[in-house]
Amino acid sequence: xxxxxxxFRQALSRLTLPVMLMFSLGLVLIGRADQSLxxxxxxxxxxxxxxxxxxxxxxxQTVEHGGGVIGNLFxxxxxxxxxxxxxxxxxxxxxxxxxxEAQNDALKASLDYVPQPTPKFFTGDVVADLGGVYARSVLxxxxxxxxxxxxxxxAIAMDGRGVAGRVVEAGSRSARVLLITDLNSRVPxxxxxxxxxxxxxxxxxxxxxLLYWAPxxxxxxxxxxLTSAVxxxxxxxxxxxxxxxxAQNDPVVLPxxxxxxxxxxxxxxxxxxxxxxxxxxxxxxxPAAHSPLAAAQRTNH
Amino acid sequence: xxxxxxRRRPSAWRRLDAASRYAWPAAFLVFGLLVIGLPLGLPGQxxxxxxxxxxxxxxxxxxxxxxxPAPIVALSGLLLDLLDMAPLGLWAVLLLILQGATLASRxxxxxxxxxxxxxxxxxxxxxxxxxxxxxxxxLNLSVLPLxxxxxxxxxxxxxxxxxxxxxxxxxxxxxxAELA
Numbered sequence: 001x002x003x004x005x006x007x008f009r010q011a012l013s014r015l016t017l018p019v020m021l022m023f024s025l026g027l028v029l030i031g032r033a034d035q036s037l038x039x040x041x042x043x044x045x046x047x048x049x050x051x052x053x054x055x056x057x058x059x060x061q062t063v064e065h066g067g068g069v070i071g072n073l074f075x076x077x078x079x080x081x082x083x084x085x086x087x088x089x090x091x092x093x094x095x096x097x098x099x100x101e102a103q104n105d106a107l108k109a110s111l112d113y114v115p116q117p118t119p120k121f122f123t124g125d126v127v128a129d130l131g132g133v134y135a136r137s138v139l140x141x142x143x144x145x146x147x148x149x150x151x152x153x154x155a156i157a158m159d160g161r162g163v164a165g166r167v168v169e170a171g172s173r174s175a176r177v178l179l180i181t182d183l184n185s186r187v188p189x190x191x192x193x194x195x196x197x198x199x200x201x202x203x204x205x206x207x208x209x210l211l212y213w214a215p216x217x218x219x220x221x222x223x224x225x226l227t228s229a230v231x232x233x234x235x236x237x238x239x240x241x242x243x244x245x246x247a248q249n250d251p252v253v254l255p256x257x258x259x260x261x262x263x264x265x266x267x268x269x270x271x272x273x274x275x276x277x278x279x280x281x282x283x284x285x286x287p288a289a290h291s292p293l294a295a296a297q298r299t300n301h
Numbered sequence: 302x303x304x305x306x307x308r309r310r311p312s313a314w315r316r317l318d319a320a321s322r323y324a325w326p327a328a329f330l331v332f333g334l335l336v337i338g339l340p341l342g343l344p345g346q347x348x349x350x351x352x353x354x355x356x357x358x359x360x361x362x363x364x365x366x367x368x369x370p371a372p373i374v375a376l377s378g379l380l381l382d383l384l385d386m387a388p389l390g391l392w393a394v395l396l397l398i399l400q401g402a403t404l405a406s407r408x409x410x411x412x413x414x415x416x417x418x419x420x421x422x423x424x425x426x427x428x429x430x431x432x433x434x435x436x437x438x439x440l441n442l443s444v445l446p447l448x449x450x451x452x453x454x455x456x457x458x459x460x461x462x463x464x465x466x467x468x469x470x471x472x473x474x475x476x477x478a479e480l481a
Binding site: 016017019020021023024025026027028030031032037038041042045049052053056057060061126127128129130131132133134135136137138139176183203204205260261262263 | 335338339340341342346347348350351370371372374375378379380382383384385386387388389390391393394397398400401404433437440441445446449450453
């Protein structure tokens with residue numbers, strides 16, 4: 001240990017706070033100047049934390065899901081009753097779905113419909129709920145294999161029922177998903193059977209707002225909200241939610257995804273060899289050569 | 302003579318004990334920040350994390366400033382920024398300002414009743430939360446919603462007595478006197 005004189009040490013200890021303050025203020029400036037720095041730091045930290053969170057999140061979820069074997073014995077009767085009722089209802093829906101599928105197939109056959117290829121997807125556990133006060137995001141632990149060839153930044157995250165968000169930062173073991181309720185989330189959507197265009201904007205609350213719908217045709221209460229391919233960020237037709245008018249009589253979207261209790265997310269990575277989602281002006285050899293969409297378009301020609 | 306020798310060269314266990322007491326506040330702060338990230342499904346979990354960091358920084362800066370030095374506070378703030386998706390460095394600055402304010406008012410606060418310290422903490426936390434809101438609004442170029450601000454102020458004020466009860470027990474350990 002270095003021996004320092006007492007006054008010098010006192011001066012040093014008095015200086016640490018201002019020095020650290022200057023350092024932090026500098027960091028704020030650097031973070032503003034270089035937006036990718038925070039992203040790099042964050043994905044590095046997430047990669048470090050994801051395995052640890054994954055280790056702990058399993059038991060936490062087990063506890064949350066009830067008292068285990070003994071606890072489940074007590075309400076077997078009631079649960080069986082409920083499951084039977086639910087099963088009967090599901091069987092009805094299955095019949096409906098089969099009929100619709102047959103009809104859909106017939107219609108597609110008569111239209112010479114070319115199905116879109118299924119994108120590559122990964123399923124990951126939601127291991128941490130790392131939203132801030134003004135940011136809604138979750139941390140997803142990625143499977144260790146199958147990601148070497150491409151980045152999944154921009155991949156679309158869906159739970160069992162609907163779109164939950166998009167991947168904004170990804171490392172090798174973890175991905176951060178910005179939820180559709182985040183203030184910075186903007187999703188082009190199509191409303192109802194007619195596919196009326198609108199923009200779904202996160203409000204930091206539980207239900208995102210609907211903006212920019214055609215003034216003459218307000219979205220109908222209960223209409224389905226699907227993603228739209230406008231802007232090229234999302235593929236068309238993914239289920240998002242249902243239109244609802246809130247207490248202020250503004251249209252909002254009730255998300256289908258259970259955003260408060262996400263457990264598993266599927267991350268759909270639309271790779272560069274997938275069909276181009278929006279037409280891009282063809283002749284842009286210069287800076288556009290690096291963009292995956294441009295590359296995809298070249299391969300399509 | 303022997304007494305002098307013992308004081309100069311404490312046994313390994315004693316040194317370990319002292320080190321653990323010294324490191325406890327910082328370790329508890331960082332560990333707590335990570336635990337609040339678990340998907341527990343609590344309402345207001347996002348508001349809890351900065352509130353928890355502010356309560357830790359205030360308490361230890363008040364009662365044992367040597368065990369939560371400024372670099373640790375800055376690093377905790379940075380961790381908070383990275384976990385929270387807040388602008389990089391924002392909470393580092395705010396926690397350091399909170400620490401500075403606490404250290405400046407330390408001499409007057411220590412002899413006071415707990416209730417007054419609590420009120421002062423609530424005021425400091427409210428000020429830091431308002432600053433965070435203002436800074437983020439400016440950086441986002443939009444007026445951010447005010448409801449989370451109120452929730453975070455309440456969370457901070459509500460969390461402090463519980464945390465303080467826990468910390469006071471840790472603070473009153475036998476080897477704590479020389480660290481105060």
